[in-house]
Amino acid sequence: MPSSAPLPQFDEVLDAAARIAPHARVTPVLRADALDAAAGASLVFKAEGLQHGGAFKFRGACNAVACLSAAEAANGVVTHSSGNHGAALGLAARLHSVTCHVVVPEGATAAKLALVAEQGAVLHRCAPTMAAREEHCARIQAATGATLVHPYADPRVIAGQGTATLELLAAAPGLDVLVVPVGGGGLAAGAALALSGRSPGTALVLAEPAGAADTARALRDGRREPGPAPDTVCDGLRADLGEPNFRILQALGAEVLTVDDADTLAAMRLLVARLKLLVEPSSAVALAAVLAHPARFAGRRVGIVLTGGNVDPAALPWAAA
Amino acid sequence: MPSSAPLPQFDEVLDAAARIAPHARVTPVLRADALDAAAGASLVFKAEGLQHGGAFKFRGACNAVACLSAAEAANGVVTHSSGNHGAALGLAARLHSVTCHVVVPEGATAAKLALVAEQGAVLHRCAPTMAAREEHCARIQAATGATLVHPYADPRVIAGQGTATLELLAAAPGLDVLVVPVGGGGLAAGAALALSGRSPGTALVLAEPAGAADTARALRDGRREPGPAPDTVCDGLRADLGEPNFRILQALGAEVLTVDDADTLAAMRLLVARLKLLVEPSSAVALAAVLAHPARFAGRRVGIVLTGGNVDPAALPWAAA
Numbered sequence: 001m002p003s004s005a006p007l008p009q010f011d012e013v014l015d016a017a018a019r020i021a022p023h024a025r026v027t028p029v030l031r032a033d034a035l036d037a038a039a040g041a042s043l044v045f046k047a048e049g050l051q052h053g054g055a056f057k058f059r060g061a062c063n064a065v066a067c068l069s070a071a072e073a074a075n076g077v078v079t080h081s082s083g084n085h086g087a088a089l090g091l092a093a094r095l096h097s098v099t100c101h102v103v104v105p106e107g108a109t110a111a112k113l114a115l116v117a118e119q120g121a122v123l124h125r126c127a128p129t130m131a132a133r134e135e136h137c138a139r140i141q142a143a144t145g146a147t148l149v150h151p152y153a154d155p156r157v158i159a160g161q162g163t164a165t166l167e168l169l170a171a172a173p174g175l176d177v178l179v180v181p182v183g184g185g186g187l188a189a190g191a192a193l194a195l196s197g198r199s200p201g202t203a204l205v206l207a208e209p210a211g212a213a214d215t216a217r218a219l220r221d222g223r224r225e226p227g228p229a230p231d232t233v234c235d236g237l238r239a240d241l242g243e244p245n246f247r248i249l250q251a252l253g254a255e256v257l258t259v260d261d262a263d264t265l266a267a268m269r270l271l272v273a274r275l276k277l278l279v280e281p282s283s284a285v286a287l288a289a290v291l292a293h294p295a296r297f298a299g300r301r302v303g304i305v306l307t308g309g310n311v312d313p314a315a316l317p318w319a320a321a
Numbered sequence: 322m323p324s325s326a327p328l329p330q331f332d333e334v335l336d337a338a339a340r341i342a343p344h345a346r347v348t349p350v351l352r353a354d355a356l357d358a359a360a361g362a363s364l365v366f367k368a369e370g371l372q373h374g375g376a377f378k379f380r381g382a383c384n385a386v387a388c389l390s391a392a393e394a395a396n397g398v399v400t401h402s403s404g405n406h407g408a409a410l411g412l413a414a415r416l417h418s419v420t421c422h423v424v425v426p427e428g429a430t431a432a433k434l435a436l437v438a439e440q441g442a443v444l445h446r447c448a449p450t451m452a453a454r455e456e457h458c459a460r461i462q463a464a465t466g467a468t469l470v471h472p473y474a475d476p477r478v479i480a481g482q483g484t485a486t487l488e489l490l491a492a493a494p495g496l497d498v499l500v501v502p503v504g505g506g507g508l509a510a511g512a513a514l515a516l517s518g519r520s521p522g523t524a525l526v527l528a529e530p531a532g533a534a535d536t537a538r539a540l541r542d543g544r545r546e547p548g549p550a551p552d553t554v555c556d557g558l559r560a561d562l563g564e565p566n567f568r569i570l571q572a573l574g575a576e577v578l579t580v581d582d583a584d585t586l587a588a589m590r591l592l593v594a595r596l597k598l599l600v601e602p603s604s605a606v607a608l609a610a611v612l613a614h615p616a617r618f619a620g621r622r623v624g625i626v627l628t629g630g631n632v633d634p635a636a637l638p639w640a641a642a
Contacts, residue, residue, distance in 0.1 A: 028349040030371060049597040050351060269634055273432075276370040276630035278597045309597035313590055316634065 007248055008155040010197030013162035013190065016063040020160060023062050023095055027051050027164075029171040034274040039290050041297040044175075045271075046168040049279055049309025053115065055236075056164045056307050057088035057151075060186055063160030064149040065092040073098050075145035080105070080126070080133035083112025084236060084308050085151035090119030101146055103136045105129070109235055111312040130240070152184030153242030162190030166198060168303050175202045176300040179286045181307055182206035182215045182256065183237035185245025191305070192252040202303075204254040205296075207289035209234045209261060215241045216256040219249060233261045233317065236282030236308065257296075263288040265317050271306070272316075281317065283307040328569055329476040331518030334483035334511065337384040341481060344383050344416055348372050348485075350492040355595040360611050362618045365496075366592075367489040370600055370630025375436065376557075377485045377628050378409035378472075381507055384481030385470045386413040394419050396466035401426070401447070401454035404433025405557060405629050406472035411440030422467055424457045426450070430556055432633040451560070473505030474563030483511030487519060489624050496523045497621040500607045502628055503527035503536045503577065504558035506566025512626070513573040523624075525575040526617075528610035530555045530582060536562045537577040540570060554582045554638065557603030557629065578617075584609040586638050592627070593637075602638065604628040 027050045035043050048056035065077060076099030079089050086102035093100035100121040104113060105128035117123060126136040141148055149157065164187065165178065178195060182188040188206050195202050208215050209232035218224045218241050230238035241249075261281070268284035270291075271277055283306045290297050290304065348371045356364050369377035386398060397420030400410050407423035414421035421442040425434060426449035438444060447457040462469055470478065485508065486499065499516060503509040509527050516523050529536050530553035539545045539562050551559035562570075582602070589605035591612075592598055604627040611618050611625065 028351065030349065032371070033373065047597070050353070052354065054597070272599050272634040276368070276375070276599045278593050278599060313593040313637065316637070 005244070007244055008159045008193060010193050012155065012159040013166060013193050013197065016159040017163045017166055019066045020059055020062040020163060024059055025051055026167055029168060030275055030277065032274045035270070038270065039297060040294055041290065041299060042301045043290070044172040044303050045275060046164055046303065046305045047277060048164055048305060048307050049277065049283070053084065053088045053091050054308055054310040055084040055088065056161060056187060056305065057084045058091060059163050060157030060160030061085060061088035061149060062092040064154060064156040065089070065096050065098060067156050068098070068147060072147050075147065076100060077149050078137055078140045078146040079103070079149045079151060080137050081151050083108050083116065084310060086121065087112065087115035087119055089149055090116055090121030094120055101140050101144070103133055103140070105133055109312070112310050115310060152186030152239065153244055155244060157186050158189045158193070158244065158248070160190070161187045162194040164305055165191040165194035168305065169194065169199050172303055174301060175199065175303040177203045177205055177297065178303045179205045179207055179290055180305045181237055181282055181285045182208050182241070183212070183282070184239035185215065185241045185249060187305065187307060188254065189245040189248040192248055192254060196252050205289065206254050206256045207286040208256050208258050209237055209264065209285060210258040211261065212238050213258045216258055218246055219254065219256055222250070234264060234282040234285055236280060237285065257289040257293055259285050259288045259292060263292050267291060268317070277306065278309045278311060278313060279306045280308050280311050283309070326565070328565055329480045329514060331514050333476065333480040334487060334514050334518065337480040338484045338487055340387045341380055341383040341484060345380055346372055347488055350489060351596055351598065353595045356591070359591065360618060361615055362611065362620060363622045364611070365493045365624050366596060367485060367624065367626045368598060369485055369626060369628050370598065370604070374405065374409045374412045375629055375631040376405040376409060377482060377508060377626065378405045379412060380484050381478030381481030382406060382409040382470060383413040385475060385477040386410070386417050386419055388477050389419070389468060393468050396468065397421060398470050399458055399461045399465070399467040400424070400470045400472060401458050402472050404429050404437065405631060407442065408433065408436035408440055410470055411437055411442030415441050422461050422465070424454055424461070426454055430633070433631050436631060473507030473560065474565055476565060478507050479510045479514070479565065479569070481511070482508045483515040485626055486512040486515035489626065490515065490520050493624055495622060496520065496624040498524045498526055498618065499624045500526045500528055500611060501626045502558055502603055502606045503529050503562070504603070505560035506536065506562045506570065508626065508628060509575065510566040510569040513569055513575060517573050526610065527575050527577045528607040529577055529579050530558055530585065530606060531579040532582065533559050534579045537579055539567055540575065540577055543571070555585060555603040555606055557601060558606065578610040578614055580606050580609045580613060584613050588612060589638070598627065599630050599632060599634060600627045601629045601632050604630070
């Protein structure tokens with residue numbers, strides 16, 4: 001998306017909500033006394049692991065597929081993904097009878113790969129670099145005429161992800177703060193749009209792994225710059241912030257808190273023990289950010305989007321401890 | 322409770338619902354496409370692991386404590402429990418500023434013991450037999466004047482547990498079948514009462530571990546008889562069916578399906594993977610019963626109460642596999 005392209009607005013989040021309503025699930029909002037006590041705050045969790053495909057990604061993917069013209073739909077869609085977006089696009093495409101190609105980098109988790117394959121998407125393996133992923137996608141586009149649905153730097157995807165925040169605000173009005181994980185920034189930019197139109201008094205906090213903190217740097221420095229290779233257990237948050245995502249977050253404002261992986265894994269375990277919910281490290285990072293900054297959240301009403309739960313229950317990261 | 326004592330009726334479930342409403346949580350009802358596909362049926366799950374204390378047991382305990390006279394409340398309550406009821410009664414007592422004694426058999430799981438202690442209950446250890454538990458309780462009653470709140474053979478507890486079914490029926494009307502685990506029969510008898518008044522066309526199916534199948538025998542033979550020592554991974558379902566529980570189930574009718582532990586553990590893993598929800602083996606037995614009898618449930622609308630989630634995430638039963 002060129003930097004001159006128009007950015008999605010709040011109305012496009014509302015349009016997305018109407019478009020995906022026949023297909024997406026209104027996920028539950030959960031809470032637990034023990035987690036409130038641990039945080040010294042009032043926490044509500046949007047359980048997107050219970051969304052179709054096991055992650056919020058279905059929202060953006062479904063909106064993007066529903067936006068295709070008949071001619072575009074006939075040629076299919078293509079994307080690259082370490083897992084959740086690929087599974088989500090595969091499912092959204094299947095529901096709309098559209099062919100879906102997914103380019104998967106080597107090293108993606110087995111649980112996520114299995115989900116992509118389950119949706120009937122055509123899998124293509126590539127090297128685990130963004131350059132290899134994009135080049136492979138371009139080749140498939142050229143060969144098939146398929147429409148690229150980028151995992152996060154796509155206005156239809158951003159608008160779709162914003163619907164998770166709309167639903168959370170409807171279930172838990174009056175939030176002081178909303179905390180969401182940030183990787184490529186699809187969920188984060190969508191959240192910013194949703195808050196701007198529905199709850200402008202709610203502060204947006206982005207939780208980012210310390211080992212993949214490009215968003216913190218970009219918002220601090222006012223520009224996206226290549227950083228060190230990501231090094232984090234949060235496999236869903238290794239992507240660099242997308243261009244439209246950056247512009248939306250810069251325009252609407254967001255604070256970034258960086259989180260150590262050890263804190264993320266402790267939060268993941270706490271969520272299983274206290275909310276009884278299995279979430280990915282890439283989700284737990286948001287609670288970890290809250291627990292690591294008690295003064296920032298003390299006494300506040302805090303919404304947290306638990307983005308997904310696609311983790312192998314037989315390989316929990318503390319099982320070896 | 323003597324066998325001539327009047328049994329609780331449907332109205333007492335409604336009374337309990339009003340009595341516990343200020344304290345208990347209306348737990349969410351969840352579903353997952355993959356589980357519907359696995360069962361060939363439409364499944365909805367009442368997630369009682371998200372109840373206060375991590376199990377449905379808070380409902381009955383809270384109703385029992387709320388029923389105490391001021392004089393009774395001043396002397397406290399006492400119970401014996403392998404965990405969830407003890408934690409639930411401790412919490413209900415704390416909310417009503419009542420002293421709570423819990424007799425805990427040796428061998429109770431560490432995760433459950435920690436929950437009991439957390440509620441501020443006074444812990445008393447005893448040998449892991451029902452005789453030792455009851456004798457120890459009687460000693461505490463004699464010394465303190467505390468009121469016994471039996472974990473399941475108590476009409477106030479039975480009525481309270483029935484509220485879980487009331488809520489599930491409200492969220493998912495028109496169920497063909499309701500499946501709940503059975504141990505002592507508090508939840509099962511409460512479910513039977515709730516169905517009798519609210520949805521008499523819904524069949525009640527009880528899921529029971531094959532290694533603790535006294536309820537199946539009792540309903541088949543028309544009498545409760547001592548059987549072999551329970552041998553099951555379902556630590557919450559080792560108790561024998563209570564006397565009033567038996568009479569209610571016999572009067573209102575229920576079918577029992579027995580389940581092998583291996584099937585229960587497979588269902589537990591499936592629930593974590595597909596519903597993202599950590600549940601106890603004593604909960605997973607209900608889904609296992611459905612999956613083991615596909616012809617019985619094919620195409621039906623099935624409600625399942627997932628009774629609790631108090632299991633140590635670091636000691637999941639398949640981690641060693």
